[in-house]
Structures are given as structure tokens and as C-alpha cells.
Amino acid sequence: TLSDRLSGIFTKLRGKGRLTDADIDATAREIRLALLEADVALPVVKGFIANVKERARSAEVSQALNPAQQIIKIVNEELIAVLGGEGRRLQFAKQPPTVIMLAGLQGSGKTTLAGKLARWLKAQGHQPLLVAADLQRPNAVGQLQVLGGRAGVEVYAPEPGNGVGDPVQVARASIEHARRAARDVVIVDTAGRLGIDAEMMRQAADIRDAVDPDEVIFVVDAMVGQDAVRTAEAFRDGVGISGVVLSKLDGDARGGAALSVREVTGQPILFASTGEKPEDFDVFHPDRMASRILGMGDVLTLIEQAEAAFDADQKEKMTAKLMGGEQFTLEDFLDQLIAVRRMGPIANVLAMMPGMGQMKDQLAELDDKHFDRVTAIIRSMTPAERTNPKIINGSRRARIANGSGVAVMDVNQLLNRFADAQKMMKQMGGMMGLPGGGRRKA
Ligand code: GDP
Ligand code: MG
Structure with a gap:
């Protein structure tokens, strides 16, 4: 894994007193390889390495008591920067309801996230409403209803057998319903496909226009590696996204997706999903993710x-x-x-x-x-x-x-x-x- 490789690199460095230019080059090369192997996108790797090298050659390192430790510190700081620095909170609308739309490929974890988010918001005193605007996959509505039931959160869904097949209509009507029922946060679950396709993008954009979201959250499976970048670009251009959620961080994700997606979309990672259970969920902390990637444990x-x-x-x-x-x-x-x-x-x-x-x-x-x-x-x-x-x-x-x-x-x-x-x-x-x-x- 990325962590293992980086630990190896740093173990070698720790033995050294002074670092020569050759040491810095060799270390940079290894970090570069480790990142590429972890499926971090090439442009992201290049930028990252350039920053680390520049700082490694500067006075902050040559004058340090232990230059090797200083490099590790730099890599850690640069990782945190790439992952989003301070991190960002969810944006709430000045006029409720706050509308949060979820977008992403099928299986990325949108519906699961919808349930987790609803539970989390409710625990903070909000009155969320879940909206089933995925009418594509059989039983997508049922899945959301089960999750909503568990969280004790109302689910807005089309009446069964009503012939309602239009997710845009459902999404639009749900906002009206939220106003009437005094729900202050609306979470709109949408349909995904297995791959990027024009019709899905159009539908997502139509739903976006219908609900005028405060946040469009792109949900991405942290296990997918390089593909995450292309998908992120497609959603960035097709729907526009304001934040990212990494799901399945509990798997042996190579960490590359986290690094690339934030950089490619220019949008912050807001939450991390770490399992199938409702409580496997947390606000994303760039510094903690960096430590995890560096193999320092969380x-x-x-x-x-x-x-x-x-x-x-x-x-x-x-x-x-x-x-x-x-x-x-x-x-x-x-x-x-x-x-x-x-x-x-x-x-x-x-x-x-x-x-x-x-x-x-x-x-x-x-x-x-x-x-x-x-x-x-x-x-x-x-x-x-x-x-x-x-x-x-x-x-x-x-x-x-x-x-x-x-x-x-x-x-x-x-x-x-x-x-x-x-x-x-x-x-x-x-x-x-x-x-x-x-x-x-x-
Ligand atoms: P959607 O198609 O985007 O709505 O994806 P789902 O929410 O239905 O999730 C697809 C599958 O991934 C389901 O089997 C979920 O239980 C599983 N899943 C979702 N999030 C996570 C996660 O953070 N960790 C793990 N291990 N599984 C997850
Ligand atoms: Mg779903």
C-alpha cells in the first residue's frame, strides 16, 4: 500500500544525518513511484513532487537538526494541503430548507450515504427529509425507505403504482413538501449508472435545476483508483459539484482517489464513509487522512x-x-x-x-x-x-x-x-x- 511504501522510504531516510541533492532526488523518485502505484493521477503527483523537492532544498531543511525528519514533516504538510488543508463544513442555506443533492456512479455509496447523513444531521437537531429520486434501479426507493426508517427520518418517495416515473418531478415536489412539513435539510438521492453516460448527466443536471441545491455532493468509491479522476471530471463538468464524499474508506483503498479527487475537482472532501453501518461515517479530516497515508496510524x-x-x-x-x-x-x-x-x-x-x-x-x-x-x-x-x-x-x-x-x-x-x-x-x-x-x- 501507499502507507507501506512511504514508511519504507522514511525508514531509510531516518538513518541519515545530512541530505545531499542526490538523497533528495532519490527520495522524491520513491515518493513519486509510491504515489503512482497508489493510483494518484499523474498531474497531481507531478505538482506534489515539485513542491516537496522545492521545499526539501530550502533552508528549512538544510538548517534543521535532522533533515530527514524535516522531509517527513514536509511530505505530511503537503499531503494535508493536497487533501484540503483545514477541511470545510457543510454549507447551510440562510433560508431553510438546505438542499443537498447526491451524485455519483451506481454503487458508489450514495444511498448508504443519504441514510448516514440523515442520521448524523438528525443527531445534531436538524429535521432532515430524504428524497428518493432514483427511480431507475429496482428497489432503490425501498432501500432508502429502510435506511430512513432506521434513522427515524421521513422519506419522500413517489406513490407506488401511481405511474410516476419522473425523478425530476419527485425532486421538485419534495422541496414543496419539505417546506410544508418544516424539514430544514433535504437530502436528494439520485440514480447513477455503471459508467458515465450523457443521459444520466442530463437527468442529474435536471434534478439540480429543479431543486436548486446548496450542496452537490459527489460520492466516490475510494477503491476505484484512477477511474475516480475521470468520473470526478465528468460530474464536475456535467452537473457541477461543491463537495466530495469518499466512500468505502474501510476497504484497503490505496489512498490515491482521495489525493486526486480533491485536486481535480478543486472541491473539498466533506465526509468519509467507512463501512456499511449507519455509524460508519465521519467528517473528513485532511490531517488525519495524511497521517493514515503516511502510516502513522490515525x-x-x-x-x-x-x-x-x-x-x-x-x-x-x-x-x-x-x-x-x-x-x-x-x-x-x-x-x-x-x-x-x-x-x-x-x-x-x-x-x-x-x-x-x-x-x-x-x-x-x-x-x-x-x-x-x-x-x-x-x-x-x-x-x-x-x-x-x-x-x-x-x-x-x-x-x-x-x-x-x-x-x-x-x-x-x-x-x-x-x-x-x-x-x-x-x-x-x-x-x-x-x-x-x-x-x-x-
Ligand atoms: P449507490 O448505488 O450509489 O446508491 O450505492 P449504495 O449506497 O447502494 O452502495 C452500494 C454498496 O456499497 C452497498 O452494498 C453498500 O452497503 C456498500 N457501501 C456503501 N458505502 C460503503 C462504505 O463506506 N463501506 C463499505 N464497506 N461498503 C459501503
Ligand atoms: Mg442508490
Whole structure:
């Protein structure tokens, strides 16, 4: 994946003190290859590499204490810029209802997104209305009705058997209905085709004219790679789009679509869809996506989720550890295990930790029972042992195993895994461009 390749490149760089022009060229070449391999569109790659190279040759790098880390920082910053910088919120109309139209190819995830968006808006106190303007695919209306029902959101659809076959009429009438029923946000789901075709574009444009949307959101499957660019261009020119949603980011998307689509359309990525369930959905954060692409795990998402489970004090401690590459002790590990237990499916949570993304397979086998066993083992250690696991010799291991009701082998395994995790944390600290063991800058 893109992340793997970039991690490899940065690992090589980290060993170096000074960077020569040749080093910079070689690194730029590798980044270029990694991006192309990840299906990022060529013009986007070219622009990206040119920016990185220019900055890499500048004083900010040559005068840095650790030029390699500085380059990683530059790549991270440029990635964030390409992904949209600060990000943008949904635009609401001054006069309700706000009209949001969804457009995209068939199967891109429009209808699923419509349900998620409705649920999300409702949770924020809005009164959304879902509109079934996909009258092409059999059961498209039914699918939206099921999603709306689950979200507790009204679905506006043509009466069955009424002979109504005109999605433009339905869309237009839905706005009237929204006014009467005091719905403040209207989400119009539209039909897509498997490929770009003129009739679909015309229909989408007609619906657009009928509902005069505040947002036209282009939904694109993050798994499709290079094709995303052509599709995005077609919708940009045929319908006009004001924002993008990346769907299926939970798959092993190569990340290229995210980078290209934003650049090609010139429009911000507003949301990310990460699964089939209604709650698999979030506002898009360019900085987090950049970290994910760089293989640093989704530290910020993790920290945000942790807020629910950690108290402020613990959270600060954890943030400092994760971001600062500080020594991470078994005591911290235990704190985290307990908090993580309160956070939901363990494999999901852990997969977001730095360096853990590559350990998906091992994570899958970590069920909750296993976690409780690990917790028991650490609880059977003395505070000194938790802070400095090196002192845990054979007889201590036997005592700990006895106390927690496991085999000595289990204690050994935990200590080995912990040593690996500690090493990884340290590396992450380095990769974030921070001096080893140092503090996080503001
Ligand atoms: P539409 O044709 O654009 O309306 O696409 P749908 O919303 O019907 O989605 C097509 C398929 O993709 C369905 O099986 C969805 O369950 C699935 N899907 C949609 N969004 C996601 C996502 O974010 N992740 C995953 N894994 N599947 C998704
Ligand atoms: Mg649909």
C-alpha cells in the first residue's frame, strides 16, 4: 500500500544525518513511484513532487537538526494541503430548507450515504427529509425507505403504482413538501449508472435545476483508483459539484482517489464513509487522512475516541506518550487496556494506533477474553515491574503467572509483545519529526 511504501522510504531516510541533492532526488523518485502505484493521477503527483523537492532544498531543511525528519514533516504538510488543508463544513442555506443533492456512479455509496447523513444531521437537531429520486434501479426507493426508517427520518418517495416515473418531478415536489412539513435539510438521492453516460448527466443536471441545491455532493468509491479522476471530471463538468464524499474508506483503498479527487475537482472532501453501518461515517479530516497515508496510524481519531473513555488527565498523558515518543510503560499499557475496554470493539480501536495498522491479522485474534487475561497479568506485577519490565526475571515471571492464573509462556509473550510495541512507539515519535524522547511542540 501507499502507507507501506512511504514508511519504507522514511525508514531509510531516518538513518541519515545530512541530505545531499542526490538523497533528495532519490527520495522524491520513491515518493513519486509510491504515489503512482497508489493510483494518484499523474498531474497531481507531478505538482506534489515539485513542491516537496522545492521545499526539501530550502533552508528549512538544510538548517534543521535532522533533515530527514524535516522531509517527513514536509511530505505530511503537503499531503494535508493536497487533501484540503483545514477541511470545510457543510454549507447551510440562510433560508431553510438546505438542499443537498447526491451524485455519483451506481454503487458508489450514495444511498448508504443519504441514510448516514440523515442520521448524523438528525443527531445534531436538524429535521432532515430524504428524497428518493432514483427511480431507475429496482428497489432503490425501498432501500432508502429502510435506511430512513432506521434513522427515524421521513422519506419522500413517489406513490407506488401511481405511474410516476419522473425523478425530476419527485425532486421538485419534495422541496414543496419539505417546506410544508418544516424539514430544514433535504437530502436528494439520485440514480447513477455503471459508467458515465450523457443521459444520466442530463437527468442529474435536471434534478439540480429543479431543486436548486446548496450542496452537490459527489460520492466516490475510494477503491476505484484512477477511474475516480475521470468520473470526478465528468460530474464536475456535467452537473457541477461543491463537495466530495469518499466512500468505502474501510476497504484497503490505496489512498490515491482521495489525493486526486480533491485536486481535480478543486472541491473539498466533506465526509468519509467507512463501512456499511449507519455509524460508519465521519467528517473528513485532511490531517488525519495524511497521517493514515503516511502510516502513522490515525492518532487523532484514536485520541478523539479516547475522550469518551479517558478522563482528561489520562488523555493528556496518553497524547503526550503517543505524540512525543516518550517511554511507554506497562503501567500506561494497563491504563489503556482498561480504557480501551470501554471504547468498543478492541480490534477497531487498536488498528488506529501508530504502527498497529500493519498488525491487523494479529489484532483480529485479540478477543476480549484475551484482553482480560493481559490485564490480569499486568495487575499481578509490582509497580516497579510495570515501570521497568527489564527486572522481570524467571522467578518473577513464575510469580506473576501464578498470581494471574496463566502459564509462564503467556507472561513471556506479553512481555515480548510489549517490548515490540514500545519500540514502535519510539519510532513513531521519531517519524512525527520530534526529537527522540522529546516533548510535543505546540
Ligand atoms: P449507490 O448505488 O450509489 O446508491 O450505492 P449504495 O449506497 O447502494 O452502495 C452500494 C454498496 O456499497 C452497498 O452494498 C453498500 O452497503 C456498500 N457501501 C456503501 N458505502 C460503503 C462504505 O463506506 N463501506 C463499505 N464497506 N461498503 C459501503
Ligand atoms: Mg442508490
